[in-house]
Amino acid sequence: MSNPGIIFRRYKPGDEEGIASLLNSSFESFREYGITKESWLEYGKIDEGFKPGNAIVAEYDGRIIGHVHIVNRKIKIGDNKYVDIGGIANVSTLPEMRGKGVGTKLMMNAIEYCLNEGFPLSGLFTGYGSAAHRMYRRVGYEDTFLYSVFLGTIDEMKRVKDNCGRVENVIVRHYENGDEEKLLKTYLEWGRPYTGLVERSIEYWRKKLVERSAVHTFFYGEFDPEEVFITMEEGEITGYAYITLCKRKKVPFKTPETGVIRELVFKPGCLKSLVSLIDAIMDYFLSEDVKLCEVASPID
Ligand SMILES: CC(C)(COP(=O)(O)OP(=O)(O)OC[C@H]1O[C@@H](n2cnc3c(N)ncnc32)[C@H](O)[C@@H]1OP(=O)(O)O)[C@@H](O)C(=O)NCCC(=O)NCCS
Incomplete structure (x- = not known):
C-alpha cells in the first residue's frame, strides 16, 4: 500500500x-x-x-x-x-x-x-x-513461544500453600545490600538450559531491579527489599522471586488486591528452594490481604 x-x-x-x-x-x-x-x-x-x-x-x-x-x-x-x-x-x-x-x-x-x-x-x-x-x-516474524497469565484466588493460594508442606534446611529472607551479583548469577544459572534468555548486565540489574522497581517499561516505583524473596541453602543463594503488591504500586489494569509474581527463579535441581519461595510468597500475599495472585508462565 x-x-x-x-x-x-x-x-x-x-x-x-x-x-x-x-x-x-x-x-x-x-x-x-x-x-x-x-x-x-x-x-x-x-x-x-x-x-x-x-x-x-x-x-x-x-x-x-x-x-x-x-x-x-x-x-x-x-x-x-x-x-x-x-x-x-x-x-x-x-x-x-x-x-x-x-x-x-x-x-x-x-x-x-x-x-x-x-x-x-x-x-x-x-x-x-x-x-x-x-x-x-x-512481514515474516514467526511465533517462537507463548506464555499465559495464571490467576489464583484466595482459596487457591491457600491450597498451593498446603501442598508446599514443610521444607527443611532452606532459609527464606528478603533482599539485602549487595545481593545483586549473586542474584544475577542465580538468574544465569537458572537460564542455562534455555534458548532465548535475555542477557542482563550487573548495571542493568542495579538500575532496574535495585535502585528502582520496574513496573511498566518507562515507569518505576520505589524499590522495596520486601518485594524480593531469596532462598538460601548451605549459605548459598539458590533462588529468588520478585513480587509486586498492587495496593502499594500503581499497576495498570490490575486491582489493588492483586499480588503479582514478576519473576521466579531457582538454580537447577534446587526444588526445595522453589517450594519454599512459593510457600513464603503465598504466606505474604495472604497476610497482606491479596485476593488475586498473578503469575505469567511459558506454555509448554
Ligand atoms: C498495530 C498497529 C501499529 C497497526 O498499525 P496500522 O498503521 O493500522 O498498520 P497497517 O495499516 O499496516 O495494518 C495492520 C493491521 O491492522 C488492521 N487495521 C486496519 N485498520 C485498523 C483500525 N482502524 N484499527 C485497528 N486495526 C486496524 C489492518 O486490517 C491490518 O490487519 P489485517 O491486514 O490483518 O487486516 C496499530 O493498530 C496500533 O497502533 N495499535 C495500538 C498499539 C499496538 O497495539 N501496537 C502493537 C504492540 S505489540
Missing part, C-alpha cells in the same frame, strides 16, 4: 514530544501513567539498549503519526552463546491513521535497520491474535 505524503525517517531531537503523545494515544497502559517526553528520554539512561536515535517515525503534515523503536538486546542461543537481537518495541500508529499500511511500512523500515546493523535476529512480544500479531506474521 502506498502512503502518499507520509515520510518515514529516523528520530531527531525534538521528536520526543510527538512520540510521547503518540504512545499515549495508542496504548492504554501509557495513557494510564501519562508518558511524557521527559520519561521517554530518561529511559535511555536506565536501559543501555534503548537509544532515542534508534526510533523510526512516520511523519505526516509535520506530525508524528507512527513510531517503532529498535531496542538492542542480547539473547542466549544454545548452550552459552549470546547474540545481538533487534527488539521491536512500541509499534504504533495514530488511531485515525490506522489501516493505511503505516504500521507495515514502519516494520519494513525496522527490519531494514536490523539488517543494516548486522543483527542476526530480531524479535518482539505481542498479544496472540491481535491486528499487530497478524501484521508481524505478514
